[in-house]
Amino acid sequence: MKVLIIPSWYPYPQKPNTGRFFLDQAIALSRNSNYEYEILNWGQNEYQLQIRHPFVAVSKIVNYLTAKTRTHNITPNLKEIKIPHLTWTSRLFYGNIKALVKKLDSLSRPDIIHSYVTFPAGFLAFRLAEKWKIPYIISEHSGPFPFPEYVIRNKVSKKITLPLHNASAVLAVSRFLQAQILSSCSVQSIVIPNLVDTEFYQPADKEEGKCFSFFSLSILTYAKGVMDLVDAFALAVQKGLDADLYIGGDGYLRSKIKQKITKYHLEHRLHLLGYLNPQQALEQYQKCDCYILPSHIESFSLVLLEAMACGKPTLATDCGGPRDIVTPETGILIPPKKPFLMAEAMLKMKENINNYSPARIREICITNYSPPVICKKITAVYQNILQK
Incomplete structure (x- = not known):
């Protein structure tokens, strides 16, 4: 054929x-x-x-x-x-x-x-x-x-x-x-x-003593919810979150995000990585403790699968496609466009991170995707x- x-x-x-x-x-x-x-x-x-x-x-x-x-x-x-x-x-x-x-x-x-x-x-x-x-x-x-x-x-x-x-x-x-x-x-x-290419996206040993970190990867636009993510991270830090946030990707909001980083005094906690090729993205998935998706709408979300293939729990907005992907066993779903709820979820994720099994998350990914x-x-x- x-x-x-x-x-x-x-x-x-x-x-x-x-x-x-x-x-x-x-x-x-x-x-x-x-x-x-x-x-x-x-x-x-x-x-x-x-x-x-x-x-x-x-x-x-x-x-x-x-x-x-x-x-x-x-x-x-x-x-x-x-x-x-x-x-x-x-x-x-x-x-x-x-x-x-x-x-x-x-x-x-x-x-x-x-x-x-x-x-x-x-x-x-x-x-x-x-x-x-x-x-x-x-x-x-x-x-x-x-x-x-x-x-x-x-x-x-x-x-x-x-x-x-x-x-x-x-x-x-x-x-x-x-x-x-x-x-x-x-x-x-x-x-x-x-x-998702589960042969390419694989777990790696975590660095000992490394600060807890979140990772997000997208083009920097309003529809991808990156401004909500920055606001949520600032709120979570105010509430006592001890973590770093790494954002990969580029777009027209980059300068506005930089302004918010300065406004919230997050220069040493929130890191803009710019464009990442697949190998660089893989390294960030492997280094982070949790992947976060703040989008307003997604028909699916391949980045969630890439993170899961690396054994990472995910925190995602309930914006369409993620509803099929994220379960209580693999992460947390929250309403879109709600920075306050996203901040609460970030705090909850760090507190309960040991409840998630990297091996089980990867197994679910392989079985389904x-x-x-x-x-x-x-x-x-x-x-x-x-x-x-």
């Missing part, structure tokens, strides 16, 4: 983490089944033009004009197919996605298409499947769903509804996202969560569709 994987975002040299989890899942599928896989890279982000960044857009056009169509093997049964294509906002001529269909005529026909996120990948899969007369599925990850740009006068755009209603199966990464898809588009979906487990569920969907 041959599967064409179409991700909506894809890594490129300037931004190697963009869409990385789509590529990681494709690699995992290729290693945990005997099927043949191809993954389509048209420069989803590399050649995407944004009018608010005109100089960057010019640079992308120049790079596009010199780019070549090519293929190469990522694993023995996963091939990347790069067909450079310029895209832009979906509000204008569907972001030029329709024109991409013509470019893909030369591809050998797969048995099934697996697209990730309804637009642009799901829409492209819908058009290709219609032309090639083959089935396709959509794995949806977006949060909130659908993104506001796809809702016009309280009606969901056909860019979303057409692919969803015509897919042979729709996969949602959480029950929260499943409910959003049903309520907004009247489409039933199957819950299959994201996977390791590559063999998730890939088996996905390939079962392929088989059921093709046997009909």
Whole structure:
């Protein structure tokens, strides 16, 4: 069986983490089944033009004009197919996605298409499947769903509804996202969560005598709740918390966070780490005592799994996807946008840290989210569709 994987975002040299989890899942599928896989890279982000960044857009056009169509093997049964294509906002001529269909005529026909996120990948899969007369599925990850740009006068755009209603199966990464898809588009979906590389994310021996620490990793935006986290940490310290907080990631709130650190006199306790590559993130997971997720909304949360794979308890806001992940055995759930309650939970976590078993937390992660487990569920969907 041959599967064409179409991700909506894809890594490129300037931004190697963009869409990385789509590529990681494709690699995992290729290693945990005997099927043949191809993954389509048209420069989803590399050649995407944004009018608010005109100089960057010019640079992308120049790079596009010199780019070549090519293929190469990522694993023995996963091939990347790069067909450079310029895209832009979906509000204008569907972001030029329709024109991409013509470019893909030369591809050998797969048995099934697996697209990730309804637009642009799901829409492209819908058009290709219609032309090639083959089935396709959509794995949806977006949060909130659908993104506001796809809702016009309280009606969901056909860019979303057409692919969803015509897919042979729709996969949602959480029950929260499943409910959003049903309520907004009247489409039933199957819950299959994201996977985590449990071979890469592993526990390490804790440093003796080290101060208790929390770790959080995200882009620094309001939706990720980082300002709430800083306020909560300041409140907890005022209440007697003896701990450090390490925040990884970058974003437009970095300067505002620095101002708050100064305001709360947390210069020696709250540490901004900036961008972290996977190896650096792993080291922070291993060093911390607890991972903390302060987001306002998440369709899932891969960082929670990465922390659990390292045997760490998690403190997360009940903002959608984490509801499926965090249990009393693995951590604490609190309401989002409530710094006072988050502060109380941080104090509680430190006080009860010995009640959490790192080995048991990792075992739960492997049992529910390791590559063999998730890939088996996905390939079962392929088989059921093709046997009909």
